[in-house]
Amino acid sequence: MTKPVPDPPLTTQTSTTFGSCNGSHDPLFAVRAGVSSEDALIHTSILLKSAYQTNAHACEKVSTEVRGLLWATEQSLEMCLALVESLLDEVEARSATAALLRRSLQAGQSVVE
Template identity: 45%
Template sequence: MKKLVPDPPRQRRRDPELDRANAHLLQSLKNTRHRPFGLRDAQGHALFAVQPGVNAEDALMHVALLLKCAEEVSDEITERASGIERGLIWSMVHSVEMARAVVEALLDGARPRD
């Protein structure tokens, strides 16, 4: 669904204490471990897996990108839905937007300020 009104500009005022806490959290996260996911074959082997050794910031940046893609796809689906389906999709869109905002806030807190 195309927005008629643009998003307001991002606020520049930040809470330094929250920034420090976010940066500490991101630094305290360990690298990823191997984690298979998705459908499995007859022997129980997964086709896909999260690779081990990816640092937390890179992993969170990828999660933010995946959430953005999910947001865009669900926006397109919402235009074609009706009734209860539209409400369910909007609920999903809102959840995805919130999840992406949390991930991006963590990433923003870990980056040096301009």
């Protein structure tokens, strides 16, 4: 059976701080509570793409010994980016399905199972 009303979008529930420079001072930044999952995934994707590009550029500039470490980092970044992009695709698909369901209900159409 199809639910007539979709679940509300997921959001962050707590604030998470970062940027304390190994505890030498209070954190400078925070992920705030109430951020939508879709917005968080989009921002994460942008940050990972930036880190991936920075790491790829660094691979061209370093010695052979260090390059191996950077290639391992690049592989990890690529896996993280693929996971985030996959999650974002799912969030967007669910959002599109929910919007279609809302339009159908507003138009007075019956919900198809």
